[in-house]
């Protein structure tokens with residue numbers, strides 16, 4: 001007598017892989033973090049039901065938190081179950097390759113940890129099966145950030161020494177000077193992390209952001225922090241200099257679609273004003289055909305590169321960029337601050 005022995009084949013069930021790009025995050029500096037889990041096509045007879053991404057922090061409360069899921073039974077809807085800031089995409093099929101991805105814009109150290117992908121399947125006998133894969137996302141510091149921390153520590157130490165003993169003697173003036181120098185150096189390092197600084201032009205510096213923003217008000221408040229405002233181009237001479245600044249910075253941000261400058265026509269359509277000086281535009285460098293105010297949504301001023309001519313020119317752009325999609329997970333619109341000395 002021959003006994004038929006059924007051998008379940010789920011050991012061959014699909015290869016599950018989770019990846020993180022990049023695998024190291026610099027707190028608030030890395031433009032974006034993409035965590036993606038893919039499950040290959042399941043073998044015949046096996047059905048894929050759902051995929052869940054969860055994260056376990058490496059320090060403090062290391063409990064695992066479910067972040068995102070995709071489920072065959074609700075039409076493949078991608079759910080943000082962890083209420084994260086990530087943009088989510090995914091596709092799921094019982095019998096074909098499936099995936100789910102999370103894109104965090106400007107991730108912080110809160111987004112570091114062990115990301116676990118859980119793939120739930122049903123084998124040919126109806127047994128539930130679960131496959132796992134994990135990937136580590138760690139916090140990284142640039143050398144510049146490490147110096148920033150060192151400077152901060154030194155500055156605090158010197159300040160502490162000055163505070164405790166300021167009534168003692170004049171020698172402490174030297175220490176105070178050192179503290180001031182350290183604070184200046186710290187400010188310089190912090191700016192260098194976030195901005196490219198121009199040469200001095202007519203008493204002003206121009207700071208090109210090294211990162212994209214989602215709207216004009218984040219750009220405006222960043223310029224305020226620097227002690228300036230979004231650049232206002234008052235004449236051809238200033239534009240020639242700014243055009244040079246933008247052009248020399250451009251190769252470093254090849255995906256940048258526009259750079260916010262400081263004018264708007266939000267109050268009255270077609271009536272453009274510089275926001276800081278509240279003056280109408282005298283000099284302009286509009287690209288031909290602009291401003292076009294497509295769909296009446298373009299009320300802010302952007303400078304963009306025209307490859308054919310090799311120069312920057314102006315066009316009207318939406319003030320609320322919010323361009324985050326899975327294809328473009330981070331805003332491609334930067335900004336230029338003008339900072340008087």
Ligand SMILES: [Ca+2]
Pocket residue numbers: 231232233234238338
């Ligand atoms: Ca100006």
Ligand SMILES: [Ca+2]
Pocket residue numbers: 265266269270291293296297298299300316
């Ligand atoms: Ca407009």
